[in-house]
Amino acid sequence: MFYREAGDFSTTYREDSQTFPIKFDRYRYYAVLIIAFAIIPFLLNDYWVNAIFLPFLIYSIAAIGLNILTGYCGQVSLGTGGFMAVGAYATYKLMTAFPEVSMVVHILLAGGVTAFVGVLFGLPSLRIKGFYLAVATLAAQFFLVWLFNRVPWFYNYSASGQINSPERTLFGIPITGANTEPWAVYLFCLVFVTISAVVARNLTRGAMGRKWMAIRDMDIAAEIIGVNPLTAKLSAFAISSFFVGVSGALFFSVYLGAVEVGEVFGINKSFLVLFMIIIGGLGSIFGSFAGAAFLVLLPVLLKNVLVTGLGWPTDLAAHLEFMIVGFLIIVFLIVEPHGIAQLWRVAKEKLRLWPFPH
Amino acid sequence: MLSNTDGYVTEDGRTIGGVVMEMKNITLRFGGVTAIKDITFDIREGEIRAIIGPNGAGKSSMLNVVSGFYVPQEGEVFFRGEKRPALKPFEVARQGIARTFQNIALFEGMSVLDNVMTGRLTQMKAGFISQSIWRGKAEKEEVENREICERVIDFLEIQSIRKTPVSRLPYGLKKRVELARALASEPKLLLLDEPMAGMNVEEKEDMSRFILDVNDEFGTTIALIEHDMGVVMDLSDRVVVMDYGKKIGDGTPSEVRNNQAVIDAYLGVSHD
Secondary structure, eight states: OOSOOTTOOOOSHHHHTSSOOSHHHHHHHHHHHHIIIIIHHHHOOHHHIIIIIHHHHHHHHHHHHHIIIIIITOOOOOOHHHHHHHHHHHHHHHHHHOTTSOHHHHHHHHHHHHHHHHHHHHGGGGTOOHHHHHHHHHHHHHHHHHHHHHOGGGGTTOTTSOEEOOOOEETTEEOSSSSOOHHHHHHHHHHHHHHHHHHHHHHHHSHHHHHHHHHHHOHHHHHHTTOOHHHHHHHHHHHHHHHHHHHHHHIIIIIISEEOHHHHSSHHHHHHHHHHHHHHOTTOHHHHHHHHHHHHHHHHHHHIIIIIITOOOHHHHHHHHHHHHHHHHHHHHHHOTTHHHHHHHHHHHHHHHTTOOO | OOOSSOOEEOTTSOEEOSEEEEEEEEEEEETTEEEEEEEEEEEETTOEEEEEOSTTSSHHHHHHHHTTSSOOSEEEEEETTEEOOOOOHHHHHHTTEEEOOSSOOOOTTSBHHHHHHHTTGGGOOOOHHHHHHTOTHHHHHHHHHHHHHHHHHHHTTOGGGTTSBGGGSOHHHHHHHHHHHHHHTOOSEEEEESTTTTOOHHHHHHHHHHHHHHHHHHOOEEEEEOSOHHHHHHHOSEEEEEETTEEEEEEOHHHHHTOHHHHHHHHOOOOO
16 A cells, blocks of 8 residues: 555666665655755754754664674674774774874775675684684773783874864864764764665675675575685675774774773673674665664653653662663564564555555 | 587487586595595586485585585696686685585575575675665676576566565475576576485475576576486486595486496395
């Protein structure tokens, strides 16, 4: 009824292999883009940007990155926090060393640095798989945080050991530092998110994505049909780390402004992003967004209901929040182990036939 | 004995060309176990070559040597007249050898179409930038290779399931999709490891027809392992018989059927 592909024919292979082959989907996608770019910026205030939109957008990029590695290529990684830290510290060093260069360049370069580090720590994946690889990436997590804590060069020998993001402008509008406007930082991150999602989708629906998925589903068969496991796995590590690095760079420079590495980019962050893609749906770009939204919105929602709505003390609410989020995650994984993306697919399949399912 | 370049005419009147693949004195050991002992045989252009033998005879190991997955300790492999060095499995695929597996080795998380398209991966060479913006070479390659895959999909009559995830398909169709994936790479030599294992009579008939059609239409050289003697004797032009890692017979189906060593291996022989 609401969701029909009847009468929607693809006459070329090009049309058939586009991201949204169904017209309805395509229009909905354009509508979301228009709302996100043209309407939301006018409605924003500080609270909405800092509590919801910035974390959601930035975690979405991290989740897309990890989803490429874990969801598409099947290589479990627990080093996301460490790689985000690489992105953050690379931007910091670049921002302070070359103040006149545009922030966009810094963030992309930080992604590049993280990609390189990711490939280095991805090398063990050629020998080990599954849990063992997860433990190897855990080593990356701890090593990188230790490195940024212990080597003063990375935080420019500051007394506090923190890194602080100086004010930088883009087209004359401040996007980092203390004097930013909500709409400016929102749009800045949104551009990165949109491009990341489009690039990730293009890569995963084409030859490269098929190589990754072949490695994920059956690595021996993949090798026999001609996929070089070395390049396939390392390219997944590189591209995944690039996105994670970009998200770390934005997280530090635009969102937080000041970072103490052990606190912000600790093992908790790695698990948080991993939970996002598991709840959202492994091997799905939409799932990355859904998971990020779920884990960013849920605590905010619970806090509003418990503290503002029911008038509970803040500390009690904070502890209950942990329990409720944990409980919901377990319920969710029992009900739908393939995540929100799968729920969405099932809903669409049902809607195709509704109201006449036979 | 045929020379390497001469062809021959089969019992059903097809002309077979020169040698495509030649295995010379192959010996393969796993630790102390000798899986294959000093086997020599060849596969000729356009023929359907079967490898048969009782369980544990070393047939699958032999196919793995042909496909480059195992590297034999002794002996030489010649492919299209050239000695093949010890290659990685993915490099062998690029030489034009495709195979299917005894236990289906499809990519369960992908659709049928994506699975078939993976057969074209060795031909897709668009750069990273082109792929990430889906313009230029990447898009052109995608469409060209899709056309080739769609031809294979039409040929094997799996059009209606092309967008279905492989994990939802029944066994017989999975086998067919696996054949499609192997065919999509337009192989010069196609290796089938028990293509009919676990099928009912009807599915076996379908699969036999597809194998003959592939050979007939594309002229693909096929080497296959199969347990169903009726199928093997009907399909194949020449048969290699193995037992305990050794070759005990080689020839046309009728020659093999009358070979005393083969009869002994299959029916047993009294020791008195």
